[in-house]
Amino acid sequence: xxxxxxxxxxxxxxxxxxxxxxxxxxxxxxxxxxxxxxxxxxxxxxxxxxxxxxxxxxxxxxxxxxxxxxxxxxxxxxxxxxxxxxxxxxxxxxxxxxxxxxxxxxxxxxxxxxxxxxxxxxxxxxxxxxxxxxxxxxxxxxxxxxxxxxxxxxxxxxxxxxxxxxxxxxxxxxxxxxxxxxxxxxxxxxxxxxxxxxxxxxxxxxxxxxxxxxxxxxxxxxxxxxxxxxxxxxxxxxxxxxxxxxxxxxxxxxxxxxxxxxxxxxxxxxxxxxxxxxxxxxxxxxxxxxxxxxxxxxxxxxxxxxxxxxxxxxxxxxxxxxxxxxxxxxxxxxxxxxxxxxxxxxxxxxxxxxxxx
Amino acid sequence: xxxxxxxxxxxxxxxxxxxxxxxxxxxxxxxxxxxxxxxxxxxxxxxxxxxxxxxxxxxxxxxxxxxxxxxxxxxxxxxxxxxxxxxxxxxxxxxxxxxxxxxxxxxxxxxxxxxxxxxxxxxxxxxxxxxxxxxxxxxxxxxxxxxxxxxxxxxxxxxxxxxxxxxxxxxxxxxxxxxxxxxxxxxxxxxxxxxxxxxxxxxxxxxxxxxxxxxxxxxxxxxxxxxxxxxxxxxxxxxxxxxxxxxxxxxxxxxxxxxxxxxxxxxxxxxxxxxxxxxxx
Numbered sequence: 001x002x003x004x005x006x007x008x009x010x011x012x013x014x015x016x017x018x019x020x021x022x023x024x025x026x027x028x029x030x031x032x033x034x035x036x037x038x039x040x041x042x043x044x045x046x047x048x049x050x051x052x053x054x055x056x057x058x059x060x061x062x063x064x065x066x067x068x069x070x071x072x073x074x075x076x077x078x079x080x081x082x083x084x085x086x087x088x089x090x091x092x093x094x095x096x097x098x099x100x101x102x103x104x105x106x107x108x109x110x111x112x113x114x115x116x117x118x119x120x121x122x123x124x125x126x127x128x129x130x131x132x133x134x135x136x137x138x139x140x141x142x143x144x145x146x147x148x149x150x151x152x153x154x155x156x157x158x159x160x161x162x163x164x165x166x167x168x169x170x171x172x173x174x175x176x177x178x179x180x181x182x183x184x185x186x187x188x189x190x191x192x193x194x195x196x197x198x199x200x201x202x203x204x205x206x207x208x209x210x211x212x213x214x215x216x217x218x219x220x221x222x223x224x225x226x227x228x229x230x231x232x233x234x235x236x237x238x239x240x241x242x243x244x245x246x247x248x249x250x251x252x253x254x255x256x257x258x259x260x261x262x263x264x265x266x267x268x269x270x271x272x273x274x275x276x277x278x279x280x281x282x283x284x285x286x287x288x289x290x291x292x293x294x295x296x297x298x299x300x301x302x303x304x305x306x307x308x309x310x311x312x313x314x315x316x317x318x319x320x321x322x323x324x325x326x327x328x329x330x331x332x333x334x335x336x337x338x339x340x341x342x343x344x345x346x347x348x349x350x351x352x353x354x355x356x357x
Numbered sequence: 358x359x360x361x362x363x364x365x366x367x368x369x370x371x372x373x374x375x376x377x378x379x380x381x382x383x384x385x386x387x388x389x390x391x392x393x394x395x396x397x398x399x400x401x402x403x404x405x406x407x408x409x410x411x412x413x414x415x416x417x418x419x420x421x422x423x424x425x426x427x428x429x430x431x432x433x434x435x436x437x438x439x440x441x442x443x444x445x446x447x448x449x450x451x452x453x454x455x456x457x458x459x460x461x462x463x464x465x466x467x468x469x470x471x472x473x474x475x476x477x478x479x480x481x482x483x484x485x486x487x488x489x490x491x492x493x494x495x496x497x498x499x500x501x502x503x504x505x506x507x508x509x510x511x512x513x514x515x516x517x518x519x520x521x522x523x524x525x526x527x528x529x530x531x532x533x534x535x536x537x538x539x540x541x542x543x544x545x546x547x548x549x550x551x552x553x554x555x556x557x558x559x560x561x562x563x564x565x566x567x568x569x570x571x572x573x574x575x576x577x578x579x580x581x582x583x584x585x586x587x588x589x590x591x592x593x594x595x596x597x598x599x600x601x602x603x604x605x606x607x608x609x610x611x612x613x614x615x616x617x618x619x620x621x622x623x624x625x626x627x628x629x630x631x632x633x634x635x636x637x638x
Contacts, residue, residue: 098447238454239461243444245410250512251434251462296448 017294021307025080028314032076033068035318037326040064075211079314081219082276085268087309088226090283091301092261095237097167104269104283106174107262111181112151113144113273114204118188121199141274148270151177156262165258206279206332208317215275222271226264233261234298281335282309285343292346361386361523361556362407366416369402376402378580386523387554389547391561391571395601399580400560401442401529407558408527409433421523431462435516437525438509446493453489456480456507464515475514482546483507484539498534506531506543513555526550528559544570564592564618576600592616
């Protein structure tokens, strides 16, 4: 896909672009803390945060304090982490498959996790008995995570022959496995009762509703290796832009880069899916938006995508909580329904401006 | 053994079909070698085996005496740069960043000023300096080829900062999309770095060009080396007729003895059915 000259094509102005992205991210986080079923003015939010940090300041109402620090803060933090994880995974995926349409779901993480969740929800009671409700609630995120990793591992092994991983085989195997997992999930939802069906659909829509500090900590853990490997991966993915042979000519270990990237994607997306269900679109859209503005260089693309994804998801979640307040929309519905038309508009605007080579 | 790159008894087979069949060949430092041969002779495969990209099914390739498979990609990248045939670029990088990719591994620790200088010079030598900030994907085929040549030059130049050792530049049909001016400019640049001790191995189709720029011609046919030597000895009408199956007149430059290969048009060479097909076109 050809894009017009990006807004910031010259590499010299990296710092201001990063700064703008960080500011946007912080603004979205602030919005997420202020907005909700009851909106709380910014100064009272700050005072609640200050008090939590035991730094003194005017006391705020007890209820408000709990809403800001106990409910919204973990939710915003989790949203930032999941948005960053999905967008980062999407950017890596697109670089790895050398295709701007690749989505983290392609390596089978999402579908594998989905099948594991469906099995837990529908079959869990038959295995552990109806009394052990707490057990399968606890097992759900772990199952989602393991299901996702297992699916990706299976596809990776399938596509690797003699030490070389064929990206084409991996893509096709991912599509096949996703179709199979989709069929199995559909069968399970057909067999499920009303309550299970509601659980299932809630999970598949994706929501940050169940946020707590435990989930936020788990996600931070899953995201850390990806963030640490980012500078190294960025160089590798730039080198892969002409294909694996050319990356090898440049002196890069193409197999190592592919393996590491796939592992990191599975980890980040698996943890996200386990914490908040399947939230679509961020992984596809965020890297695209960044590429439109800052060009395809992965040294900028990866960090900016993470920031952009975090901003998008937290912003969307703030909207999801206010639009139908006091009820709340699953955020997955919002990301797709607002994001998709915006994304189409961007693409159309771009394709009419640039020369269609 | 003094040769820089040595291939011994090299074979490469896919599904039992031998693309390269027991080739033994050596390349010295500071030598310009042109590999010529008809389509499907195994020229690109040989180049990919030499570069370490493909593992031979039998035999071995050694770089300064070290087996290629024992060298890490990074160490190989210090010794050689490769300009392969038209791989597609996935995203719309500007031209100067495509060239800068040559520094991805070998020039990672270079100070920015020095790196910029190498990239600028390489772009200028390749004649794409005026396209530096253009999207690579919007360039013409020839311009893309020149940008990829700049990338290979960047890699070679940056690797020299790691110390003095023999280097090679492997070019797979580097001039296939270039106009006359740029064909001469690119091969002239390659010729110039040969003077500083770099070995250039290039796959070339134009026999006149190959004869004038290369020190040595290697003729490949059916995966085997059928001739190897200076152009004046290798190219004659018999070789062109038997290996390339083309009717060409081969004259000699009186001063140098270099061959001048001129095409002869003769459609009556093809078989009866093909002639009938063309006659009723």
